[in-house]
Amino acid sequence: MKAAQIFDLAGEVALVTGASSGLGRRFAEVLAANGAKVALVARRAQRLDALKKRIEDSGGRAVAIEADVTDRAAMVRAFDAAEKAFGAVTILVNNAGIAHSGRALDLSEEEWRRVLATDLDAVFFWAQEAARRLLAADKKGAIVNIASVLGFGVSKGVIAYATAKAGVVQITKALALELAFKGVRVNAIAPGWFVTEINEEFLASEKGAEIKRSIPAGRFGTDGDLDGALLLLASKAGSYITGATIVVDGGQLVALA
Ligand SMILES: NC(=O)c1ccc[n+]([C@@H]2O[C@H](COP(=O)([O-])OP(=O)(O)OC[C@H]3O[C@@H](n4cnc5c(N)ncnc54)[C@H](OP(=O)(O)O)[C@@H]3O)[C@@H](O)[C@H]2O)c1
Numbered sequence: 273m274k275a276a277q278i279f280d281l282a283g284e285v286a287l288v289t290g291a292s293s294g295l296g297r298r299f300a301e302v303l304a305a306n307g308a309k310v311a312l313v314a315r316r317a318q319r320l321d322a323l324k325k326r327i328e329d330s331g332g333r334a335v336a337i338e339a340d341v342t343d344r345a346a347m348v349r350a351f352d353a354a355e356k357a358f359g360a361v362t363i364l365v366n367n368a369g370i371a372h373s374g375r376a377l378d379l380s381e382e383e384w385r386r387v388l389a390t391d392l393d394a395v396f397f398w399a400q401e402a403a404r405r406l407l408a409a410d411k412k413g414a415i416v417n418i419a420s421v422l423g424f425g426v427s428k429g430v431i432a433y434a435t436a437k438a439g440v441v442q443i444t445k446a447l448a449l450e451l452a453f454k455g456v457r458v459n460a461i462a463p464g465w466f467v468t469e470i471n472e473e474f475l476a477s478e479k480g481a482e483i484k485r486s487i488p489a490g491r492f493g494t495d496g497d498l499d500g501a502l503l504l505l506a507s508k509a510g511s512y513i514t515g516a517t518i519v520v521d522g523g524q525l526v527a528l529a
Pocket of ligand 1: 293315
């Protein structure tokens with residue numbers, strides 16, 4: 273079998289949350305470049321429109337859908353809009369996320385709930401909605417949740433984020449177990465440090481330089497480093513993989529162990 277065939281996503285409809293920036297923007301472009309029609313979801317509509325144009329200029333198909341992932345009604349509208357444009361969503365990339373700063377003792381209830389609502393609750397509800405619709409349409413599909421190495425280990429000042437990401441790993445396993453018999457695969461990617469808007473200020477600091485020195489690969493992750501894991505989990509190449517979390521971190525996690 274040729275690689276181009278098993279990774280081909282022609283006929284698939286992908287929905288990427290958090291497509292307005294960073295990793296999500298790249299995920300959307302990679303899925304589109306490999307044949308999927310892509311629904312781009314985030315709050316910043318102008319950015320989604322710009323990405324839709326880039327994808328279309330490269331010969332792909334995309335639709336921009338403004339939605340806040342923490343809003344359940346907006347979620348239903350987003351799936352409806354994606355279906356209306358392209359048909360049932362067969363690949364969900366649950367990528368939208370936020371970070372926070374602040375040690376545990378200083379973290380407000382509001383901040384805790386904001387992070388958990390975005391990084392944990394929304395991951396479950398969007399996966400649940402995608403799976404319900406796939407089963408109703410009698411279709412197979414793939415859900416890819418974006419976790420983090422901070423779902424496995426922690427550093428200071430990340431308690432809400434790390435708790436959410438550990439939860440994402442567990443959501444991935446629990447959903448995979450319940451959905452495998454229906455042909456809906458659920459997996460996760462746990463990236464290490466990639467410079468994006470979520471962390472660029474922090475990674476440019478002296479602490480960031482220290483982190484970089486601690487990464488066995490000697491660098492932060494960059495464009496393209498997650499393409500392979502995403503395509504594996506989203507395509508036929510990963511048809512017998514479910515419940516897995518693929519760590520893509522330049523060796524950071526093994527170095528911590
Ligand atoms: N960069 C890293 O080093 C790293 C490492 C491990 C895991 N991750 C994970 O990777 C994912 C993407 O992060 P990133 O690094 O690409 O950060 P980013 O550049 O800040 O992108 C975050 C994306 O999430 C969207 N988003 C945030 N809250 C949202 C909400 N309530 N509703 C809809 N969309 C929302 C943002 O869009 P709008 O603001 O337009 O809504 C944006 O598109 C996150 O889950 C993050 O935790 C990142």
